[in-house]
Amino acid sequence: MTAVPGSRRSGPRWHLREATAALHAEADRLGGAHDLSTLPGYARFLGVHARALPGLEAALDAAGLAAMLPDWPRRRRAAALQADLTRLGEPVPAPLPVPPIAPGAAALGAAYVLEGSRLGNTMLLRQAQAGPALAECGAFAYLSHQPGPAGWAGFLALLDQELPDPGSWAAAADGARLAFQVFLDALRTGVTPAAPHPQDIPRVAVS
Template sequence: MPAFHQELRTRTRPDHEMVDRSFGRFDLADPADYGRFLTAHARVLPAIERELECAELLTGWSGRRQALEDDLAAMAIPMPRLRASFCFESDAAQWGALYVIEGSRLGGLQLSRRVKEGLPKAYLSAGHEAGGWRHLLARLDEAAEGREWRDAAVKAAKSVFRAYADAAEEAGVHG
């Protein structure tokens, strides 16, 4: 049986691609578009991180919501109303959500290169410490137990991807 993180990546690939398409419409070199991009993230990420802070899945884990708030403040954009609330009722669901938000750090580093010089990019630049992503995947694989657990993790990951895609669509429509 393959490592669970590989299964999770495979089962959520269409969801991940949907998010990439939704956020790919934003021109990060354009300050207004970049502001909408950050606002869309701010409608989802804080609620997820607050829910995961008590889970203590990874020792020393810290989120990026403060960096996101700081970037928005530097652009004189108020924190938006949260789009959704989350209640991850099992450790499997918590792991599924954590996989998505921590995986987005990898893409964030690549996207940070497209942000116009002079715009704040602490949020997108907040990568993992050396070996951090590999450590998370190893812990995820250790935590995975049985089909029901795996299905719950996948379901939560898909719900997080959907929330991000919806927030991106709303920001693009209303921006």
């Protein structure tokens, strides 16, 4: 779908959605391989995100995103990820290196990917909490993280405000594609599979 000026689906959000559609679909495909209802699957899911998210957040800090997005510090989730992995007794993997992100439109494009990644978290949280080995662990700070009252709608409103000129949308798309690529690199390389937890080892009946 191509955004048509003056239509209901014109503006930076729709340009970014179209520009990243293929990358988004690939990320969904690879991410769907994790079984969040088991401890090893959930730990691998968190580990993959811990390889991608902290470096992206640090790059956006360096790009001065907080100057455009005042509640950016509240939206950051790297600490929540680390807390969940620590609670599970899992090592926190080294983050992937992230190229510098240009200030302005590119930074907002990368932030669009990070903020958009929250949208399915309610469903993922239900999947994780449905696992008997995970229901009582309490390691859900990442999936239950809330960005504050502005939320997704507030971010989209700011995107429209900051990027009214279509001439800036290409740079925003570059930032969004960079963010997706970091997540895809993390998904493709994965993390070393964790050893099975006792709760996940099948019981063998002994006669």
